[in-house]
Amino acid sequence: MRMKDVTDPRFTRLSAVVSAALIFLSTLFIGTSFASSPVTTHDLTLPGASGVQLDSTIFIPSVTPAPAILLAHGFGGDKSSVAAQARELAQAGYVVLTWTARGFGKSTGEISMDSPSGEVADASKLIDYLAHQKEVIVQSSRDPLVGVAGSSYGGALALLAAGYDKRVDAIAANITWNNLERVLFPQNVIGSTATGPYKKFWAGTFFSIATLPNSLAGECGTFTKEWCNAFKSAVATGASTASQSKLLNASSPSSIAEKITAPTLLMQGESDSLFPLSESTATADAIRVAHPKTPLAMIWHGGGHDGGLDETKRLNQATLDWFNTYLKKQAVSIPAFQVTNTNGSISLIDSSVIPKFLQADRFPNQSGSRQIPITTPFTALVAPIGGIPAAISSLPGVGSAATALSIAGGSAAFLPGQSGFLESDPLTTPVSIVGASKVSVKISSSVKDATLFFSLVVRTPSGQTKLPNGIVAPVHVTGLSGAGSIFTISLPSVVVDASIGDKLAVAISTTDQGYTLPQDGRLYSVSIASPLTIPLLDFKSSASKSAQFVWPVSTVVVILLAALFAYIRRARHSGKPQVESNALVSVTNLSKVYKDGYQAVTDLSFEVERGQVLGLLGPNGAGKTTTLRMMMGLIFPTEGEIAIEGKPIYPGSPTLANLGSFVEGSGFLPHLSGRENLELYWKSIGREEDPYIEEAIAITDLGSALDKKVRSYSQGMRQRLAIAQAMLGMPDLLVLDEPTNGLDPQQIKAMRGVLKDYAKTGRTVIVSSHLLAEVEQTCSHVVLMHRGKLIAFGPMKKILKRKGKVAANLEEIFIELVGDELTIGLNDTLQKKTNSLLNQIIQKGKGN
């Protein structure tokens, strides 16, 4: 047996298919779970600039030589913070070098905030190292194919490295600064060169991150002396000095942005009060103006230093796409500007934010603008002595105090008396703002200067105020005239939607906990001097327009295919030949085998002429009902066919309109009356002639019960109603299955008369019965059936005169023909009655 199995050709074929499938599945499995290729890592200590030792790790992909990526970590981290991303990039086929920046972790040296002679010089040394590695593709001597990527502290390093070292071939910088002085002393008066209020909260947080773990080294930790002093002076004065300014500028990409020619991907977080969105815009502008042909893309995502939406996975993919495009020259389509709208939707399952991704082919500041009139003329504000209490717009590293989604309750961002709103009228069209808005205001102060915090907010008709991501634009102006002076303010870059009925408002606050505030009490008034200018940019949903059509188009295609399939596979009836016969009904070689294999009818043939009353006779299970159902087009013959007036019968064939039927009990809507049932049936069958409804009603003999619900009818009443329904419209052929079941003797007698009269009009009646005596009295012709086969067929008289002798009744003939096969004792009257009773019970069961 085993031998046979192996040599069996089916077996060989099966095993081939199975092994092919297994091989396919295993490749899939290896492909996904062991993610492409193994990555080897080596820990090294590499020389940085000025003798600094950098604790590094190099990740080598399986296929070398490959392009290299320097992956820098964020402030306070070390090389292990970026190990996961490094491994991902290495698996995608890059040599990745990570290192701990000087002054952190195991690296030596002091923190100099990405200064050109410090961290940036280190990066150049690392590029030197890569140039000598055989695993790295080298373009010319000492010039490897290399990209630089990083977030925050590392992002600024990427930008600065690209500005100082021409060997950098592509960069990806996330949530980083353009100008450190503007970040720490933000000033949002357009055209002003003065610094704004000191961002003490964030600066303090930053400083402590680096100093606390190294507190043994003194109050400055591992910061350089210069940076430590600069911090101390800023805290003391709340202002920037000339030497600080020089220091901050040297560490700012703004100082060298015009030198960047490497393809640059800028990513910035919407939830970032430290390095707001405007920092990325400033970098992008500088690069674009200096070298318009430098490939440049910008992503505003939902994250940032305040937390927000975690989009790490998407941003890592974008970084990889960027390097694939510019280091590996793979064609990946990257939109110029992508924005995450965190206000898109909310999951109904866990209330989490479902972001929407938008894209545009231009940057926000390249776009058009729209003017929205501000109708509140002015607002008066108080600045408290000592700057306390102060508004809380955001909590560094935690998130905005007033999230875009908060509806209930007052906002800590706007304290009464210390804040005011210059509002527009309710909007008449929805507005989506992406980028920075502008407005001109006249500021007057009880002293000569003013420190104010501007923001763009949305106020809803129900009185809620939405401050997008808690971002404010600080303003510090001096030399105010007594009547006040006009300034144009750049409001925070935000991503926010306002709907119809909402008001846009310029919110002004005199305090903010995150900043150094004037210590004297003041009174300010701010009045509006221009309409609000908001950016207008055409966005598409990140899914391209064509993708929107994919679903509807595929739906149409699928439906057409389904309809076509149904059309092709449908039961076909046309094209069947006419049957050559003068008979009204001709049954030819009819057979029916049910799905369960039961052969109900076998090779049945007979004909029915007009004016005949034909009795279809046989015991239960003889195939009478099956034959009649085939005649009604309800079930499909397995072989042979039935034709009426020479036309073959199939479901819905028009010939059936001339056939009235009653098969296997009545069928009525139980919730309607007998009369309604008859009327509705007539209206449902698509015939226009006279229904002879009164004649039909007379046959039912229902009287007043006709208007009662069919539900309440007895078996006999339903039976009569059903026969009346079959006679509606006086069809040429009337087919009745066991019509006398459940009728009392008088009604049976009346029914005989009805059927005979019906035939006298030239119409034809086919009656089936298992009661042979019954048929004898009604029918002119007889078809005798037994176990699906025809036993005898002919005029009643002829059948009775069989074999030369006149039989007393059909039963004798039947027994003679069937012989011992017949199981029912037909002569036994008692048996007959039991049988009839049984049948009634069955019918009743079906009727209900």
Added chain:
Amino acid sequence: MYNARKTLPYRIEMYRQLKRKRTLFAYVFVMSLPIIVALAVKFGTSGNSTGPTRFGSGTADLIGLATKGALNFTSTMFYFATPFLLVAVISIFNGDTVASEANWSTLRYLLASPVPRSRLLFQKLKVSLTLSAFAIVILVGTSWVVGEIAFGNAPLLTPLGVTMAPHMAIPRLLIVAGYLAINLLSVAGLAFYLSVATDVPLGAVGGAIGIMILSNILDAITGLGTLRNWLPTHYSFSWFDAFSATIDWTQMIRGASYAVMLFGILISLAVLRFGKKDVTS
């Protein structure tokens, strides 16, 4: 003269269905939801209790906002009715329609009269879809009226923090109702197919409801990942996108397309199956 195009006219079939108690009960069932919820909030204790997702708590979710006027009440009723109530009612209308005729034995007399088989299905489908659409209309209408009486008029607040004045909110609610009507076509198609496949009305109705509940359960299993995108109920709440300031149609287009696709396939299968079926009921 027999004319196949005049068999089982729409208004006759509609009359046959409207005369049924089942139809009336289904509509009463739909109407009872907003009425019971409104009574519960008005006279129950939950209206004054604190904590999130309580009626009238004013929290930023659909339930908390329910008592802030008729518009909010209506949107909350959509939220309540989407996963089960409308599925049940639409399953009843579409699952019962053919199977009950088979059950009453009226099917064979209609077919033998003869109503062509595909015509019978399409006429019945037209009527059951009309009844289904009307159930959604009744839900919106009752919710609105009940909300207006119980909670008065107020702008629509959405959990996304968008406030919409009535002239803007009403079209949005209509979009939601329209989307629901299209999305529920998948339920209608499934129930109708089952109605053709079985002679037991309860089997067809229960089967359709059961499959939809199963689909909802599977949809909640995050481990199934993107496979869930192919569940018929996956997009049933996509109408939620209509409540943001600028509507992102992506999910609704997908959901509507997928529902129409399923509907088309299931109806084709139903027609095919019915056309070849031996009617033995």
